[in-house]
Amino acid sequence: MPKTYKLAILIFVLLFVFGIVSFLVSSLFCYFYDFSNSVQSPSVLHRKRIIGYVSSDEGSEITIKQLEKLTHVIFAFILVHKDGTIKFKYGTKDGFFDMKRKSMELNRGLKVMVSIGGYESSPLFSDVLVKKKKKLIASIALLVKKFDLDGVDIFWNWPSITDQSNYLIFIRELRKKLTNLKDENGRSNEYVISVIAPSSSSHSEYPYKWTEILENVDFINVITFEYFYEANKIGPHSPLYGGSFGNVDDTLKYLICRTRTPNKLNMVVSFNGIYWGNTTLPFDDKGVWIPDDSAQGPYSYGWKQFARMSHGFDQNDFEWNEETRTPYIWKADTQQFLTFENEKSLTEKMNYAVAHNIGGVAMYTIDDDDEENTLLNVVVTNLPSLKKSGGETKYNCTR
Template sequence: MSTNQSSSKSVSLLNSSERPSPTRNNGKTKKYILQFLIICVVAAPIAYLLTSLFVSSIETLNNEQNQKRVVGYYTVWEEKKLTMDQLKKLTHIIFMFADVQEDGSVNIHDSHAVKRIWDMKEIISMARKQGMKVMIAVGGHLTSIRFPPTLEDPVKKKNLMESIANLFEEYDIDGIEIFWMWPTEEDKVKHLKLVREVRQQLTSMKESKGKTKDYVLSVITSRYSHFRENIYYNEIMKHVDFVNVLTHDWRFMREYVGPLAPLYGGRKDSIDDAMKYLTCFTKQPSKLNLGIPLFGIFWTNTTFPIDDTKQRLCVPKTGEKIAYEVRWRDRSSNRWKNVQTSWHNISRTPYIWKSDEKMFSSFENERSLKEKVDYARINNIGGVVIYAIDQDEDNKLMSAITSVRLESGDDVNDIKYHCE
């Protein structure tokens, strides 16, 4: 009995005064719910804002990565000034050229050239605010031959690197292009080392100036296999932002007659051949720009070059070994009055053949330009490069180029060619 009593006493029972009040509990619950709702109301806009900023930053990054380039060369030798209508169509503008001097230094020394670059800078300030990059091409048609001896001489090489840095200080540019026409087999390593060392210098300049964005660096190559084969592309791609694939070459045009920049056709070296080779070899179509010339060429004392039955697009130049440039503005001259323009279906290019004068002319028109841009889109090429924007006097050619959508909607390095 005593055991039972002891057990009963060990059971703790709450009396009425010690039991929790339902009313008090409900009050606390409501208080907690109210606090939670207040936190949700206050935090929701902040969470939404942070999420929006995060998504926006990701979209901006993707847009920057996926943005197709429209690069325009601006020459020292033309007279036409830039217009805002032209500039708003570009992502990059490249001034040609800063010449390589005998001592290895590079500069823009000719008074006309200096005026041209300052005329350019006067009008580009608004376009730069919208993100357009300004660059200078170093080298060029006449002084590229000075690259090899400059790189072999330590003093000249020091002059080269210091003067490249001076271009940034003097002209407040965003980048440079190494416009080397064309490295030989013996120059392959020199070319690679130059690109690598220039990138290292640009990185040091960026850090010393406290800049957040890298300076832009680009190089050129050619659609002609015997010119393009002396570049270490996969190593170069580690250091450059893009490669401009020029689809014309003066040395070729002085020796041969045929379409200036054929999209397809011939036994080799069409634009399609070059872009497929470079894409399949590098696996980086996003770093390639397809070159589009805006000038035309005509040859005299020649035979008709095109023969589809023989897969022939060109013939050796006979008579005077001279190719004459023709501008869009020259269409009003007597030579071009009342002439019929023909279209070559295989190369996708227009031409003029005057049999009585034995004159053949190759050029671009709105149709061929649109097809080249569409080709770049279909094959997910990173952009186009226009040679040159100041050769388009009435802005019709640039308008044709930019009227075609470049964005493909694909991932930046999706490969559209059937690579072997």
């Protein structure tokens, strides 16, 4: 037999054998690899941001199943001190490490961040930015580098009108510092910077240079709850519409019409409810708010507390206020009023986000959800229909 035929036969046999081996290897891989547990990157699943704040409170914990559904996770909070340093609140570092470890296990592009400030240390920001600004920026950069973070959230509630220039300078210098850190670390992507915007019934309460701030941050997390604090009254925790002391629609419309960048704003929804004792029912013919002169509270009530019927509240006993699109529970015998988010009200807000091209949704705090992730699932299920539209504003900003 000619050598050329022998060579051809040899090549054919080798290719046949290699084909059989490749088939067997791929079959074994498919058999042993559990594709059902494979999680696609959140950035692929959702073109819009899905952000979860994680509470630093003792006993709070986020799960892998929750992390799988997020694009960003933010540990709240890292406290600011008078000398410009930032530190974990006592006993909270283990919670951060648990969140970080679980996020690393996913390895799916999830952005891991921390929130600087919070309700406890926000009053210190104003003085620190005047006297210890460079120290604060250096402390933030050191924390980012030490724990290999993807970014930071600045949670200052709320700067006064005299703080606005110092606040803008701080954000600009923080961006510059983190850009330099990116270059030093050989990082391909910029570090993420976000800030919060407060819920407010008065547009004069927004002493921010929003356009300039947006040039230096990736997005703004807009708080859409706790309107009753400013009103000093009893009423809905997060009214989508209605009332005379602010609502979600009014807050987002004002900010988006002012910035024209809905894709850079996130709606922050609360997984906590609020209740009062020794009160009367707020919703009547006169409106949605009543004075809180003799009431007891407000007290926080996490969604997961419904599972153990805390304080006798049953989530299935809720009533619905159509004007504000919010649920509530009124116990006339004990004069208790509870306002909260549930599946129905969150669906209303997600539909609003879709209709108005909001850039994303943040949940505060995700560890207050129940074991079935009831509220998180409402958010995730209703967001895939959000599409990129070049930042088009969906409001009539002429009125």
